[in-house]
Amino acid sequence: MKFFVDTANLDQITEAGELGVLDGVTTNPSLMAKEGISGEANIRAHYKAICDIVDGDVSAEVISTDFEGMIREGSSLVEIDDQIVVKVPMIKDGVKALRWFTDNGIRTNCTLVFSAGQAILAAKAGATYLSPFIGRIDDINWDGLELIGQIAEIYAVQGFTTEILAASIRNPLHIVRAAELGADVCTCPLNSILGLLNHPLTDIGLEKFLADHKKANG
Ligand code: G3P
DSSP, X not given: OXXXXXXXXXXXXXXXXXXXXXXXXXXXXHHHHHTTOOSHHHHHHHHHHHHHHOSSEEEEEOOOOSHHHHHHHHHHHTTTOTTEEXXXXXXXXXHHHHHHHHHTTOOEEEEEEOSHHHHHHHHHTTOSEEEEBHHHHHHTTXXXXXXXXXXXXXXXXXXXXXXXXXXXXXXXXXXXXXXXXXXXXXXXXXHHHHHTTOOHHHHHHHHHHHHHHHHHHO
């Protein structure tokens, strides 16, 4: 399973990269706005800065909601760097755009996916990645992880090659369960990745090893 970090914060991307387990980055308009990045030139420069930090795919989302606009924006975004993957919303024109990008050799990430039906459409349109939003489904009292399992089963049975990119991850357990259920990628906030490190027995065990070493060696 690949690990992406879900942020536009350059320090967090650097920190995740230094851990040595990072395979890419996903961003969205909210994450870019959170970093105070606005204006086309600044946005493009920021994507370039992200690509320079990470050695892997970097998802950059289109703002347009019509087919022509998405094609125009996506075609321009991929000129920033070879690492750019065009993030396209799961709407009717988005599906048409996914097909166009696929036919023109441009890699895509279909975002805002909340159902198996949407996952089938995106795969049929040739999406490179599919982003089901686990946390936002949990937020409305449904089961986001169940959707990951359902899509994994459908894609395996049907032989779809679109990679399942579990998104809207809110905690380390989401990562572990998504991995178990067959997600190809997890995109996570840095905190959730670092949360995987935590176990009290590791802390207690390390403290004892160091204490015993000190006793024996002075
Ligand atoms: O990649 C999509 C993700 O950023 C959404 O996460 O926590 O805003 O639902 P969240």
